[in-house]
Amino acid sequence: MTTRAIPRTVAGREWSRADLRDLTSFCSNEGVACALDEPLSKHISMGIGGPAAAMIWPPHPEAVATVVAWISDRGLDWRVLGGGTNVMAGDQGVENVVINLTRLIEGTHISETLASFPAGLPTAQALNMTVRDGLDGLVWATGLPGTVGGAVAGNAGCWGGEMATTVETLDVVTAQGRCLRLAAADLDWSYRRLDLEQKAGAGSIVVSANMTLEPGDPKALSKRVEELHARKRSSQPVGARNAGCVFRNPEGDRSAGLLIDQAGCKGMRVGNAEISSVHANFIINRGDASGADIEDLIERVKGEVKARFGVLLEEEIRRW
Ligand SMILES: Cc1cc2nc3c(=O)[nH]c(=O)nc-3n(C[C@H](O)[C@H](O)[C@H](O)COP(=O)(O)OP(=O)(O)OC[C@H]3O[C@@H](n4cnc5c(N)ncnc54)[C@H](O)[C@@H]3O)c2cc1C
Numbered sequence: 001m002t003t004r005a006i007p008r009t010v011a012g013r014e015w016s017r018a019d020l021r022d023l024t025s026f027c028s029n030e031g032v033a034c035a036l037d038e039p040l041s042k043h044i045s046m047g048i049g050g051p052a053a054a055m056i057w058p059p060h061p062e063a064v065a066t067v068v069a070w071i072s073d074r075g076l077d078w079r080v081l082g083g084g085t086n087v088m089a090g091d092q093g094v095e096n097v098v099i100n101l102t103r104l105i106e107g108t109h110i111s112e113t114l115a116s117f118p119a120g121l122p123t124a125q126a127l128n129m130t131v132r133d134g135l136d137g138l139v140w141a142t143g144l145p146g147t148v149g150g151a152v153a154g155n156a157g158c159w160g161g162e163m164a165t166t167v168e169t170l171d172v173v174t175a176q177g178r179c180l181r182l183a184a185a186d187l188d189w190s191y192r193r194l195d196l197e198q199k200a201g202a203g204s205i206v207v208s209a210n211m212t213l214e215p216g217d218p219k220a221l222s223k224r225v226e227e228l229h230a231r232k233r234s235s236q237p238v239g240a241r242n243a244g245c246v247f248r249n250p251e252g253d254r255s256a257g258l259l260i261d262q263a264g265c266k267g268m269r270v271g272n273a274e275i276s277s278v279h280a281n282f283i284i285n286r287g288d289a290s291g292a293d294i295e296d297l298i299e300r301v302k303g304e305v306k307a308r309f310g311v312l313l314e315e316e317i318r319r320w
Pocket residue numbers: 045079080081082083084085086087101119143144145146147148149150151152153154155156157158192204205206207236242243244245318
């Protein structure tokens with residue numbers, strides 16, 4: 001295999017075809033689904049991305065630990081994928097193994113005001129369960145796509161809430177396959193970021209999130225959820241393939257979306273990639289946009305905003 005300048009989640013040697021064959025038999029023995037040359041475009045909300053050398057779907061935290069330990073022991077590396085709603089992959093794909101957590105959905109526990117959710121559970125389902133059980137604290141996640149683990153790993157937030165202030169403890173599998181429970185208060189959270197590496201090491205994987213919520217009235221909670229859904233529907237390109245906000249909001253009082261809009265970029269297009277006319281911080285895939293189209297469009301928007309306002313926008317989406 002040739003070396004490509006793709007950042008890796010953990011330092012490791014490159015996967016060979018023999019390693020991939022060994023992984024396939026290991027996964028088969030462990031009851032973990034595994035596919036070689038799996039197109040990332042099938043697993044990323046933007047609908048772009050070439051193949052991953054392999055994709056595996058561990059069904060429970062022990063399987064995550066076993067498979068990660070197996071990969072680490074061989075000096076190899078991996079990436080982690082949740083719902084793929086905040087990731088952009090290039091047309092060349094990735095040469096390492098992608099651990100897809102969307103089958104890690106067993107193990108929800110709700111008792112009194114304590115709720116524990118597995119990392120692969122869609123955040124929307126976690127929200128629905130709390131509302132059904134009359135628990136307040138996750139309503140801010142209304143309209144947030146993706147998984148609980150992805151939301152924690154990126155400190156997702158909206159409507160004034162964020163994961164940093166919602167989560168109490170996290171269950172994490174380290175790169176050596178060890179299971180740890182970490183207190184959220186001991187972790188370094190910032191705007192759309194969680195630094196797990198400091199406490200758990202590079203390549204750590206969130207396998208569940210535990211929170212203490214407040215008692216609330218289910219009817220009032222679902223009314224608030226409906227209101228927030230309606231606001232999202234009117235302010236975001238719902239139904240179009242996208243990856244949420246592409247850029248982080250810069251310092252100051254103007255959001256990235258406002259700067260992009262004022263720089264005249266709404267509707268700007270490269271191939272089938274387009275700056276949404278509903279919300280300028282969203283890029284939508286209008287058809288068969290390539291990763292290169294989206295990368296070009298990102299660079300053009302950055303150039304326009306820099307030329308007009310002197311602000312260099314930083315990306316919020318994770319590029320693979
Ligand atoms: C229409 C739309 C609206 C959105 N609105 C918002 C919003 O209001 N606020 C907001 O913050 N975001 C928003 N997003 C972005 C995105 O949905 C969230 O950040 C979401 O929480 C990401 O979850 P995911 O499971 O899809 O993560 P992925 O996209 O799969 O992964 C994101 C990153 O987290 C890592 N990761 C994923 N799971 C784990 C894990 N278990 N352990 C360790 N690392 C992991 C991945 O390696 C990757 O680097 C929106 C996206 C869309 C498409």
